[in-house]
Amino acid sequence: MTPSDAEQDDELAPELREIADRAHAAGLKVWTLRWNAHPAVAIVGEPELQIGFPAGRMPRKVQISRRDAPDWASTDFADWVFLGDYDAFLDRSSGTVVAALDHRAVGFGLGLKKIPGLAPMAEDDPDLTPREDEEPARIEFREPVRLCVEHPSVEGLSITIQRPPPRALRVACRAYPSSWGVVITGVTTERHDQALRLLQEISTSFFIDLDLSYGFAFRLKKDIRVEFASEPSEEEPSSTKMPRFPVLKHNDDAASLYLYARALVSAPLLAYLAYYQVLEFFMPKYARVAAVQKLRDVLRDPRFDHDDDIALGRVIEMVNDTDRIAGTEREQLKATVTRCLDAGALLDYLESHPRxxxxxxxxxxxxxxxxxxPKDTSASLVEQVADRIYDLRCRIVHGKEGGNGRGEPLRPFGRESKLLTYDLDLIRFVAQRVLITSSGPATWGR
Structure with a gap:
């Protein structure tokens, strides 16, 4: 869709024009959006509205269609400030912070009754009452409940969790009526950063208390466009040949880890660790291969003298060296990658993935x-890949302050976590090579 100035758009529907005028009067930036018509298609969608709300350093652009217009027309949005990357906003006119929740709760249903004070919402509650022009049956609420807890000494400061979320949140962030919302009242600041910090600190402490006492785990929900945003993978070349009946048999556990990683499209850190576990599965096997091969070559030599103490001492040194390699995870990984990843195949991969x-x-x-x-002569490119995979794994696994001496650990949905696309592509490629090298001929039907 392409934006244009809403004030100059005569084709904007009257319902959206009214909302645009209100937004403009509140000092908000307003645009009209139009679908780009494909050269071969003459159909163009009707204009939609986009409002830029304050949200810290970057505005939060909210899109409004003609279908959304009645909900926005009945909502007072002039003093909203969206908070960070969350589906949340501060209403400066009422000193209220409202946020959507993502829950992974244990014991829902009958378990809801375990929280003292959680009570059904009244049928005439404003968050349940339909608009005058809205059919009552349009929205079906699932067990409308609310829990409000007041601060013992700060007058007016309270935190509330409820299902459904407040009507304004359903309008602003398209929160589902079946989901949960949190409301913090008595907020005295009008500044974005302070309100955001207040939301994070109060809600986090409250949610941990709920989990410890009742087994309910909530977290603040982020704008999905931000939470799962990442760089797109480079297009992979696709075979032009007809699929063949499989001729290789893979280890069930390792293959299951690989397919599990492939399914984790919205969890980059978990996906990376799952691919790493594919490599880790075969590390004990390949960590000893080189040293064992050397030992075998020595023992096969017809000149080897079993009665020579010096020769036997060298054999003992080789065995100790094998144990040393097997005891170092970085070396185990390097041995596995070196054995399974051909340098030529790696160069082909890198050349076909320039970004x-x-x-x-x-x-x-x-x-x-x-x-x-490639110009680093201290290690081969294959060894560099192994080191990079291990370093990144350490930054994910050692998720504690000062835990690995490598700087800040990677956090879910952090800035660096959204830059893992190309490393995920690389470790997936390496995992594929390890699976193939470690597979055996199939014996189906024999």
């Missing part, structure tokens, strides 16, 4: 992990 190759050579993107640099 990813450039990104993984940029030290400003993700800190404290090995860069991929």
């Amino acid at each position: 990813g190759t450039a990104a993984m050579a940029d030290k400003k993107r993700i800190a404290d992990i090995r860069l991929l640099n």
Whole structure:
């Protein structure tokens, strides 16, 4: 869709024009959006409205269609300030913060009754009462309940959780009537950063208390466009051949980990660790391969003298070296990747993924992990890949302050976590090579 100045748009529907005028009077930036017509298609959608609400350093742009107009017309939105990346806003006129919740709760249904004070909402509650022009049956609410807890000493300060969320939140963020919302009243600040910090601190403490006491786990819901935003993967070449009946048999556990990782499209840190577990599954096998091969070559030599103490001492040193390699995870990973990833195949992959190759050579993107640099003569490119995979794994796993000496740990939905697309593509490629190398001939039907 392409934006244009709403004030100059004569095709804007009257219902949306009224909302645009109210937004403009409140000092909000307003645009009209139109679908771009494809050259071969003559159909163009009707104009929609976009309002830019204050939201800290960047405005929150909210799109409003003609279908949404009645809800927005009945809502006082002039003093809203959206908060951070959350589906949340501060209403400066009432000193109220409202936010949508994402819940992963244990014991819903009958378990709801375990929280003292959680009571059914009255039938005439404003958040349940339909508009005058709205059919009562349009929205079906699931067990409307509310719990309000007041601060013991600060007058007017309270926190409330309720289902359904407040009507204004359903309008502003398209929150589902079946979901939960949180309301904090008595907010005295009109500044975005202070209101955001208040929302985070009060709600987090309250949610942990609820989990500890009643087994209910809530968290603030983020704007889905922000929460799962990431760079797009580069297009993978697709085979032009007809699929064949499988001829390789993969280890069930390792293959299940790989397919599990493939399904984690919205959880980059978990996906990365699942791919890493594919590699980890085969580490004990490949960590000893090189040393065992050396030992085998020595013992096969017809000149090897079993009665020579010096020769036997060298064999003992080789066995100790094997144990040392097997005891170091970084070395285990390097041995596995070196055994399963051909240097030529890696170069082909990097050449066919130029954006990813450039990104993984940029030290400003993700800190404290090995860069991929073909000109680095201190290690082969395959070894650099192994080091990068291990470094990134450590930044994910050692998720505590000062836990690994590598700077800040990676956090879910953090800035760096949204830059993992190309590393996920790389570790998936490496996991594929490890699976293939570790597979065996199939014996179906024999």
